[in-house]
Amino acid sequence: MTARVLNDGEAVEPLKICMIGAGGFIGSHLCERLMYATDHSVLAIDVYGDKISHLLQPGQKWSHRIEFHKINIKHDSRLEGLVKTSDLVINLAAICTPADYNTRPLDTIYSNFVDALPVVQYCRENEKRLIHFSTCEVYGKTIGSFLPKDSPLRNDPAFYMLKEDETPCIFGSIDKQRWSYACAKQLIERLIYGEGAENGLEFTIVRPFNWIGPRMDFIPGIDGPQDSVPRVLACFSNNLMKGEPLKLVDGGQSQRTFIYIKDAIEAVQRMIENPARANGQIFNVGNPNNEVTVRELAELMTDVYCKVSGNARPEVATVDVTSKEFYGVGYDDSDKRIPDMTIIKTQLEWEPKTSLYDLMEHTLTYQHTTYAEAVKKAMSKAIVT
Numbered sequence: 512m513t514a515r516v517l518n519d520g521e522a523v524e525p526l527k528i529c530m531i532g533a534g535g536f537i538g539s540h541l542c543e544r545l546m547y548a549t550d551h552s553v554l555a556i557d558v559y560g561d562k563i564s565h566l567l568q569p570g571q572k573w574s575h576r577i578e579f580h581k582i583n584i585k586h587d588s589r590l591e592g593l594v595k596t597s598d599l600v601i602n603l604a605a606i607c608t609p610a611d612y613n614t615r616p617l618d619t620i621y622s623n624f625v626d627a628l629p630v631v632q633y634c635r636e637n638e639k640r641l642i643h644f645s646t647c648e649v650y651g652k653t654i655g656s657f658l659p660k661d662s663p664l665r666n667d668p669a670f671y672m673l674k675e676d677e678t679p680c681i682f683g684s685i686d687k688q689r690w691s692y693a694c695a696k697q698l699i700e701r702l703i704y705g706e707g708a709e710n711g712l713e714f715t716i717v718r719p720f721n722w723i724g725p726r727m728d729f730i731p732g733i734d735g736p737q738d739s740v741p742r743v744l745a746c747f748s749n750n751l752m753k754g755e756p757l758k759l760v761d762g763g764q765s766q767r768t769f770i771y772i773k774d775a776i777e778a779v780q781r782m783i784e785n786p787a788r789a790n791g792q793i794f795n796v797g798n799p800n801n802e803v804t805v806r807e808l809a810e811l812m813t814d815v816y817c818k819v820s821g822n823a824r825p826e827v828a829t830v831d832v833t834s835k836e837f838y839g840v841g842y843d844d845s846d847k848r849i850p851d852m853t854i855i856k857t858q859l860e861w862e863p864k865t866s867l868y869d870l871m872e873h874t875l876t877y878q879h880t881t882y883a884e885a886v887k888k889a890m891s892k893a894i895v896t
């Protein structure tokens with residue numbers, strides 16, 4: 512076992528954790544951490560279990576501490592029973608891919624708000640602690656984005672830094688359906704906060720800022736639908752493995768901060784094991800030092816992929832597309848997302864460590880070794896048929 516973090520001198524008792532959405536990207540890394548480095552048990556709930564299949568093989572030293580329950584939480588009465596038998600509930604389940612927000616707004620709103628409601632209700636009724644995964648998208652656009660392009664105030668952190676307890680949530684108009692996700696996440700946050708204030712629910716809300724690493728999303732046509740569009744890391748990896756230019760939406764001018772999944776999981780472990788410091792808090796979890804425009808991200812990923820694959824740098828690395836062509840009508844975007852880290856630093860004494868270059872090298876090495884061969888085969892098959 513690794514040394515415990517914080518907990519103010521108290522021993523950490525092993526917990527039974529009901530983890531909903533455990534089979535996804537973040538869930539798979541969190542399950543790994545809990546199995547490899549703690550004594551906690553996990554009731555892993557998801558529709559898919561592929562990303563945690565390595566943890567579910569019988570005969571491993573943690574096998575008695577993890578159970579997989581293939582459940583769709585939309586309509587399964589077993590959920591309440593699993594919540595009742597646990598000490599802590601972590602809800603990660605969501606539709607959370609930008610390409611879905613304006614093309615499947617109803618599924619997005621149902622998944623992120625309606626389906627999360629019973630989870631909150633069961634936690635309140637059974638007095639269980641809840642760690643709920645929200646998103647940095649709840650901030651929407653920065654205040655600075657409404658200033659004239661040449662305003663010096665755009666460089667003042669007061670106009671762009673995103674603070675959990677101060678920054679307003681600014682979304683676009685209703686016909687910009689992109690905001691269906693952020694708005695549903697904001698409403699469930701408000702409901703959870705209200706349950707805390709009125710009914711004493713013990714909760715922590717996590718706002719991830721672009722966590723990336725191995726097992727994020729899928730590669731279309733390899734381990735996911737051919738015609739689906741995953742998040743930016745998988746989109747760009749797919750282009751790189753196919754030797755295609757990377758598609759930059761609306762000039763790739765949006766600015767993002769990226770954090771390595773393993774750094775972020777460390778923060779979540781601290782929330783799990785330090786309820787006195789985490790309850791009632793909303794935490795930004797990101798790496799403010801790793802900021803790039805999406806265009807710079809594309810350039811960096813091209814360089815790093817050439818290094819890890821040994822491929823030559825393509826003559827044309829990127830191509831511009833409009834958001835309407837790429838995502839369809841109703842798309843809109845946040846301009847810039849830099850997390851203020853004051854609250855998480857103070858409460859959990861946590862800071863991210865991994866640089867953008869290093870996290871990209873780890874991640875693209877994984878993408879290359881996991882997928883490059885299969886992508887090549889699929890491409891040669893498509894040419895032959």
Ligand SMILES: NC(=O)c1ccc[n+]([C@@H]2O[C@H](COP(=O)([O-])OP(=O)(O)OC[C@H]3O[C@@H](n4cnc5c(N)ncnc54)[C@H](O)[C@@H]3O)[C@@H](O)[C@H]2O)c1
Binds near residue numbers: 559
């Ligand atoms: N990865 C990020 O950087 C990021 C950023 C912002 C917010 N988040 C939030 O973190 C959470 C986890 O994100 P992720 O990146 O791991 O996404 P993911 O899509 O990889 O994982 C979500 C998991 O939830 C499961 N799920 C969805 N609906 C379900 C249902 N009805 N019943 C059972 N299982 C269901 C999916 O099968 C999937 O395995 C989400 O709530 C997401 O909104 C993540």
